[in-house]
Amino acid sequence: MRTIIISYMITASICLAVILALWLQNRRRLAGLSMFAVSYIFQFGGLLLMALRDLVPDFLSILLGNAALMLGNILLIIALHLFFDRPVWKGHTVAVSILFLVIFYYFTFISPNLQIRIIFFSLFQAAVFAMGIWLIARQTAPQDRPEGRDVLLVLGMQLLLIGARVVVNLVFPPASQQFFASGTADSVLILSTEMLFIATTFALVMMVNRRLHRQMEASLATRIEAENGLAQKNLLQERLGRLGHDLAAARSLEEIFSVAEGSLREMIDCPNIAITLFDSQTATLAPAFISADGERIDPNLAPPLVIDPASAVSGRGLAVTSQRAVVQHDLARLSREGGAVVLGDQRLPDSAVYLPMVVEGETVGLLELQSYRSAYYTPQDCEWLAVAANQIGLGIQNARLLARLQRTVEELRQSQGEVERLNATLEQRVRDRTAELQAANKELESFASAVSHDLRAPLRAMAGFADALASDYRERMDEQGLHYLERIQANAERMSQLIEDLLKLSRVSRQELNRQDLDFCRLAAEALEEVRAAYPGRDVQVSLPIKHCAVNGDPLLLKVVLTNLLDNAWKYTAPRPQAHVWLECRLDKKSGQRVFCVRDNGVGFDMSKAGNLFAPFQRLHSTREFPGNGIGLATVQRIIQRHGGNIWVEAAVDQGAAFYFTLGESR
Amino acid sequence: MKQKIILLIEDNPSDIELTRRALNKAHIMNELIVAEDGQEALDYLMGTGKYAGRDTREMPAITLLDLKLPGIDGLEVLRRIRADERTRRLPVVILTSSNEESDIARGYDLGVNSYIRKPVDFRQFAESIQQLGLYWLVLNEPPTG
Known part of the structure; x- marks a missing residue:
């Protein structure tokens, strides 16, 4: 019997070594392993003490040995509790252990009875193991139960064995109180117990193994999941990047909508997409793009939505006013309750997300996605969808700016074209007019040339032959004849x-016209000199302007003007005993123009008859009274007109005459 | 020495007569050749047409040229005179009724020696002719050859 106990001990020591090795390797990873080790140490200690019966005092061997063994068993169950993360009943354990020791002590030393002791011990042990079975079978989490399968089996077998031992001891009470002198049946039982101990150890190792395996799988799964998540995130980021890139390349709203649609459909389930544009002044969301089940719908069919910023309650309204994504679940039911008409077995979208498109703090519009799946859009989706929505908003803003720029450029181009066309027309008209003028001038020139030649030639002949008559035939003509000749000449x-x-x-x-800046007084002085020379006998008092007076015009032509006007003044002041001529120059405040004047105290004329004063050959006086041919004032007017100025006259009979003129601005 | 010739290119008979009279009045007795149109004048100078065979070494000392001529006009005659090697140095005076500046300018451009406007008054005309004759026939040294 002692040999059996010793072999048991050897087995127990090997099992202890296995458990210790297990503990050393996995103590950090798994709970309860330390307790297993302690349990095994106690069991080993208990067995050792029992094996040393008769070598050590009975007190140590029997009481402490059994106590250690029992404690080891209890600790095993406690270890299982720890392993499966179940609450441990410490107080009860201690109380029960003490009760066990007392009873055991009583049947060992006070009233020694091996049979009762063995049965009591077995029953107590059975109770402990039953607790273990209860724990594994009922108390552990369902997913952990398979781990304890082997342990459960072993504990069951322990129970059976204990039952057998109790029966054996009841049927065949121990022959003697001598522990090592037990019968064959008892020996078989102890051997079986030994085998079960090995099985228990094996089951524990298997259990730990399963737990480790599961942990590894779980951690692997977690890692794979994490890696998958990362890859998905990367893919999403790449797609978002591509969306931004494509949006930047889009030139029109239409392009932006189609880029957004394609990109969103790639990234998330969204059979229905709508983009509405928000007008902050009217607080109106106007649909600009609707795509339902991949089919474009005319956005004008959907009515614009007016948002009351103070009391927005709808998903769209909240999204616009809060500038945050709003997710709506259970849409299908809400739609049905809201009176949506459903045709046949037509499905209704059940999830929606409203994403405000925010650019520089301004809400540009709303991006709406709908899915037929229930509770589909997650807060994580909203995070990156918000980025996508803002990108689309930026694209829309840019496209609008671009459109406005293009409109402006187009308008500019049109107005420039208009100006160019007008210019071209004007230039053509100027060319036409110039050509006309040149033709007219040419005609005038040839006319002048003809007059110059052809009118003079006969005149010269008349004058020449009259002279020939007068000189060669003077003697043969009477006085009257000579007078006629003189008239001809x-x-x-x-x-x-x-x-x-x-x-x-x-x-x-x-x-x-050769316009220059000139001094009016100097011009007048030159003209005066000429006129005085033409009328050497006349004494005319002349008043010139005191101040320097600038004038812009053709010097030769202006001199012709002054000479003609002064010549007239000289002529028509001839009857005056004291002739007086005034040359004046003043600034007209109303028009800002300089007005020049040549005034005399001559005979003047009746203004009512002065209508054609400036027409060629028009004269108000007879040639006999005042010589002249009526070309002078016509010439003056022509020159003034060519300067872009005006000429007018104020006169009255016997009150003198005043000729005023202006010269247009230099071009 | 041979008498210096005056060539008058003039189509108006009155002017021809008056010029002749003015020359007489001024006692200019040089031979007066009258060409009544441009072609005749050129024929005379180049020894062609009516004047074929004329000794063209004998050139007028002064040519009086009217501008308004039938057919080839005065300025064209002048251009051809200046274009021909034999006559390009010929003293030519434009004697005309026109005092249009364009005519004067074109005359000088074509190399005329003087530009005289015929005054309507005969006495002034006669005086002009006298001075012309004095200058070109007496004072002026004609080109040789």
């Missing part, structure tokens, strides 16, 4: 002068 001379003046007038019209 005088008229020829007068006609010659007329032709001369007419040519001058035409030249004034044709000559190129």
